Amino acid sequence: MLAPAKTNASLMARRRAALPHGLGQGFEIFVDRAEGAEVWDVEGRRYIDFAGGIAVLNTGHCHPALVQAMQQQLARYTHTCFQVLAYEPYVALAEKLNALAPGDFAKKSFLMSTGAEAVENAVKVARAYTRRSAVVAFGGGFHGRTLMGMALTGKVAPYKIGFGPFPAEVYHAKFPCELHGVSVDDAMASIEALFKYDVEPSRVAAIILEPVQGEGGFYIAPPAFAQRLRALCDQHGILLIADEVQTGAGRTGTWLACEQWGVAPDLITMAKSMAGGMPLSAIIGRAEVMDAPAVGGLGGTYAGNPVAVASALAVLEVFEQEHLLARSRALGDRLQLGLRALAARHGAIGDVRGLGAMVAIELFKPGAPRQPDPELTRRVVAEAAQRGLVLLSCGVYGNVIRILVPLVATDALLEEGLAVLDESLHAASR
Ligand SMILES: Cc1ncc(COP(=O)(O)O)c(C=O)c1O
Numbered sequence: 001m002l003a004p005a006k007t008n009a010s011l012m013a014r015r016r017a018a019l020p021h022g023l024g025q026g027f028e029i030f031v032d033r034a035e036g037a038e039v040w041d042v043e044g045r046r047y048i049d050f051a052g053g054i055a056v057l058n059t060g061h062c063h064p065a066l067v068q069a070m071q072q073q074l075a076r077y078t079h080t081c082f083q084v085l086a087y088e089p090y091v092a093l094a095e096k097l098n099a100l101a102p103g104d105f106a107k108k109s110f111l112m113s114t115g116a117e118a119v120e121n122a123v124k125v126a127r128a129y130t131r132r133s134a135v136v137a138f139g140g141g142f143h144g145r146t147l148m149g150m151a152l153t154g155k156v157a158p159y160k161i162g163f164g165p166f167p168a169e170v171y172h173a174k175f176p177c178e179l180h181g182v183s184v185d186d187a188m189a190s191i192e193a194l195f196k197y198d199v200e201p202s203r204v205a206a207i208i209l210e211p212v213q214g215e216g217g218f219y220i221a222p223p224a225f226a227q228r229l230r231a232l233c234d235q236h237g238i239l240l241i242a243d244e245v246q247t248g249a250g251r252t253g254t255w256l257a258c259e260q261w262g263v264a265p266d267l268i269t270m271a272k273s274m275a276g277g278m279p280l281s282a283i284i285g286r287a288e289v290m291d292a293p294a295v296g297g298l299g300g301t302y303a304g305n306p307v308a309v310a311s312a313l314a315v316l317e318v319f320e321q322e323h324l325l326a327r328s329r330a331l332g333d334r335l336q337l338g339l340r341a342l343a344a345r346h347g348a349i350g351d352v353r354g355l356g357a358m359v360a361i362e363l364f365k366p367g368a369p370r371q372p373d374p375e376l377t378r379r380v381v382a383e384a385a386q387r388g389l390v391l392l393s394c395g396v397y398g399n400v401i402r403i404l405v406p407l408v409a410t411d412a413l414l415e416e417g418l419a420v421l422d423e424s425l426h427a428a429s430r
Helices: 009-019 064-076 088-100 117-128 148-153 184-196 222-237 305-322 324-345 374-386 412-430
Strands: 033-034 039-042 046-051 106-114 132-138 170-173 204-209 241-244 266-272 281-286 349-355 358-363 392-394 401-403
Touching: 033 281, 046 412, 064 117, 064 132, 064 305, 088 106, 088 222, 088 281, 088 305, 106 117, 117 148, 117 204, 117 241, 117 281, 132 184, 132 374, 148 170, 170 184, 184 222, 204 222, 204 401, 305 324, 324 349, 324 412, 374 401
Parallel strands: 132 170, 132 204, 204 241, 241 266
Antiparallel strands: 033 039, 039 046, 106 281, 266 281, 349 358, 358 401, 392 401
């Protein structure tokens, strides 16, 4: 007897019965295959992918160079545990990551598997080095779903609801966002307020921030803010951590977004696109800071998996061979141009912004003062999916549509995607 055809609906029914409710799913779509910036579902429908698996696919789905590198690695060895039996590609990747990070000082790196683990480990290293406990993060920030990741995250729903208590000694300051009335001065004042009301700066190990808030709404930290944070950290012996899990690996037009700050962080976390879809993350930092934890204090059974490392090394080669940093900037410009043209036609689009190819629109209700429109945002995303375009929303107000299209997408595909977005905005506004 023939097995029944797999449909999105039948697979959703199995998913609902077998998987917990808390594991969200943006769309009722099951993937069959993917290539570049396109995906086909189990029913043969094609989608343009403007989500990139949440910023993981800067080099696109199934890049042939990555597939080949992984296949070759699969045939040699897939796991030894780096702390038991080491392998050269891990060291080669660390050397390359050290060389690519900003700052005129010696650096060291180590690898983990997820973004949240990178954040956890950056905090561990900062605490070990400074022998201090407190960490300052920002409202609207997202740093992962582990306990410390959740503590650092500055967005309650849905990430923190019902999961407390969280690790102590985490404080949230304001992230600068002129659009919503928070200036760089306001944000700096909110840190000074923490130092006055909550925690003395001499007890603060680190300040952690995303150069562009990802889940929080694609709000860009002005370089002037990073520079003032750097000065504040230097004044008080605090370490500055750039969480580049979403911004890193070329998304913002430079390999790391913090290269555009004009000052260097002490520690950097990376994950997502650095290995093009394989679970790999990195902590990069000042050599003397990274050497603070005791031997055996860092690591993990799967951390720095050889197949993921092979993929990450191939990502770096693809970036060079295909000039993907230049492409990131060009693609960002093209997207912003297209989105500004849409904004001229759709009054709901109140802001178009981006850094490199990390681009977003923000939707508001009509009338003044402008109120965020999360319902319209949800409708636009749903209409787009029906028309074959995968979009992601984000933002503390749920009213931002972010674009994380693979950098290998052609201009024709971008235009096709923007045209679908145009139609979806029309349909959702009716
Ligand atoms: C800035 C940032 N930090 C940390 C994380 C957590 O990464 P992961 O989901 O791989 O644990 C994310 C994920 O979106 C992120 O955007």
